[in-house]
Amino acid sequence: MHRLSRVDxxxxxxxxxxLDADRPTGLxxxxxxxxxxxxxxxAAVAPNADLVLWTRLGQAYDPPQLRHALExxxxxxxxxxxxxxxxDLRLYRPTMAREPQYLRxxxxxxxxxxxxxxxxxxxxxDGPLQSxxxxxxxxxxxVSTGWTGERNVTxxxxxxxxxxxxxxxxxRGKQRLWDLAERVYPAPGEPxxxxxxxxxxxxxxxxxxxxxxxxxxxxxxxxxxxxxAGEPAQVxxxxxxxxxxxxxxxxxxxxxxxxLSPFDRLVHDRRRARELFGFEYTLEMYKPAAKRRWGxxxxxxxxxxxxxxxxxxxxxxxxxRFVVHAVHEDEPFTAEVRDAVQAELxxxxxxxxxxx
Numbered sequence: 001m002h003r004l005s006r007v008d009x010x011x012x013x014x015x016x017x018x019l020d021a022d023r024p025t026g027l028x029x030x031x032x033x034x035x036x037x038x039x040x041x042x043a044a045v046a047p048n049a050d051l052v053l054w055t056r057l058g059q060a061y062d063p064p065q066l067r068h069a070l071e072x073x074x075x076x077x078x079x080x081x082x083x084x085x086x087x088d089l090r091l092y093r094p095t096m097a098r099e100p101q102y103l104r105x106x107x108x109x110x111x112x113x114x115x116x117x118x119x120x121x122x123x124x125x126d127g128p129l130q131s132x133x134x135x136x137x138x139x140x141x142x143v144s145t146g147w148t149g150e151r152n153v154t155x156x157x158x159x160x161x162x163x164x165x166x167x168x169x170x171x172r173g174k175q176r177l178w179d180l181a182e183r184v185y186p187a188p189g190e191p192x193x194x195x196x197x198x199x200x201x202x203x204x205x206x207x208x209x210x211x212x213x214x215x216x217x218x219x220x221x222x223x224x225x226x227x228x229a230g231e232p233a234q235v236x237x238x239x240x241x242x243x244x245x246x247x248x249x250x251x252x253x254x255x256x257x258x259x260l261s262p263f264d265r266l267v268h269d270r271r272r273a274r275e276l277f278g279f280e281y282t283l284e285m286y287k288p289a290a291k292r293r294w295g296x297x298x299x300x301x302x303x304x305x306x307x308x309x310x311x312x313x314x315x316x317x318x319x320x321r322f323v324v325h326a327v328h329e330d331e332p333f334t335a336e337v338r339d340a341v342q343a344e345l346x347x348x349x350x351x352x353x354x355x356x
Contacts, residue, residue: 002233002244009211009235009276010305011253012244016210017266018056019302021254027065028075028085030056035208037083038221038263041174042285044297045315046352049083051261054351061351071170077185078168078176079161081221086186091201094194096164105159111140112156119156120165120180128169128177131157202229208265211235211244211276216269224269238275255304257340259311259348267300267307279307279330294328301327303337311345315352322349322356 004012014020017034024030030053031037037049045051046063053061069076070083077086109116115138122134131153138152148155157178160166167184170177192200206212206226211233216224226243233244260267262283273279281300284292295312302308312325324345333341349356 001241002231002249003236004211004233004242004244005236006238006276007305009233009238009242009244011255012210012248013266013272013276014210014255014302014305015251015253016208016245016248017264019256019258019260019266021256023058024056025060027053027057027061027069031076031083032085033208034265035084035088035204036222038268039078039081039083040263042297043315044285045261045299045313045348048261048263052264054348055258055260055264059347059351067171074184074186088204089185090189090192091197091204093164093188094192094197096162108140108142108155109159112138112152114139115152115156116160119153119160123166123178123180127179127183129179130172130175130177132175134178199227199229202227206230206243206245207247209245210248211242212269212272213240214243216271224272235276253305255302257304257337257344258302259341259344260300260302262297262300264300266302273307277307281307281310295325298328301341303340308333308337309341311341313345313348315354317354320354322352322354324356 011020018024018030024033034052037052040048042048046054049066050061050063053066066076066083070078075086076083077089079089079092118137119134123129126133134153136152138156141150142148142152142155157166161168164181166178167181168176169179169184202225205224206229209224209226212224212226214225214227228243230243230245233242235242262281267273267279267281270281273281279300284294284298285296289296294310297314298310298312300307300310307330309330310328312328314323314325316323322345327341345356
């Protein structure tokens with residue numbers, strides 16, 4: 001059982017997420033270490049995937065690099081609203097090969113076998129295609145009280161993507177282009193037993209997080225559970241057992257200042273952020289403006305191994321300005337922290353091509 005101070009635990013988490021002073025140099029290296037980039041359409045400052053990459057790579061990162069890796073080099077793939085290394089598909093193929101996990105999609109797919117065949121045939125003949133290019137030949141509609149009700153083509157594409165039969169081949173604007181998975185994904189190689197794949201996914205997830213709970217109810221697009229990966233640890237002043245990546249133990253740490261996306265994995269598990277960093281955060285874009293404490297898309301501020309505040313900012317592209325409405329200090333900033341945050345804001349505005 002490793003016994004860690006909170007400072008040790010925070011530094012492990014920061015270093016694992018490539019947010020210490022030892023910056024990575026390549027886009028693929030970043031995604032391999034983080035295991036995924038969450039895709040989210042909100043671009044109050046910048047799309048999440050781009051903002052996460054800028055936070056790690058700095059001015060060396062240019063958004064077209066991500067598109068090139070996805071659509072030309074195919075070193076990255078889009079899967080389940082995330083970007084992942086193409087070589088990691090081997091860890092998900094065993095699960096994808098099974099029928100849909102939940103009963104409702106299984107029953108709906110079985111009732112629409114002809115619809116499925118029509119979609120695959122059209123993609124084989126004419127893909128890549130947008131969803132609007134595909135005819136709805138369903139015999140049983142998708143029933144939902146939410147926004148997916150009657151969106152039969154969209155639901156069929158999602159189900160077939162989850163099964164690994166089709167894949168996102170690129171985008172036209174913000175719209176996904178779909179094609180047969182065999183044209184997008186690398187050759188499958190030797191099959192991996194599902195139990196081995198699950199263990200490796202847990203190991204990779206812990207490697208990305210540095211320190212995590214074996215089981216947690218906090219999740220985003222992917223569970224934060226790490227199972228029995230790594231080694232057991234206790235964190236001073238925090239009840240319960242953790243799992244720690246042994247490769248992160250006893251390593252030197254030099255911090256830096258960084259502005260994080262609200263979807264950044266350092267903070268996305270809000271409970272872990274409270275337990276390790278004492279950091280309280282809620283994404284407030286779904287709240288009425290009058291009820292927001294920190295702002296529509298407030299950026300958490302990392303300084304060294306501490307989360308010290310939030311920045312309420314917006315990229316006003318029409319006006320060519322990066323507007324900072326407020327800098328919220330969880331504790332009064334020292335002159336050093338204030339100067340470092342100002343420098344990061346200037347760098348972010350410059351990367352966005354906006355004046356501040």
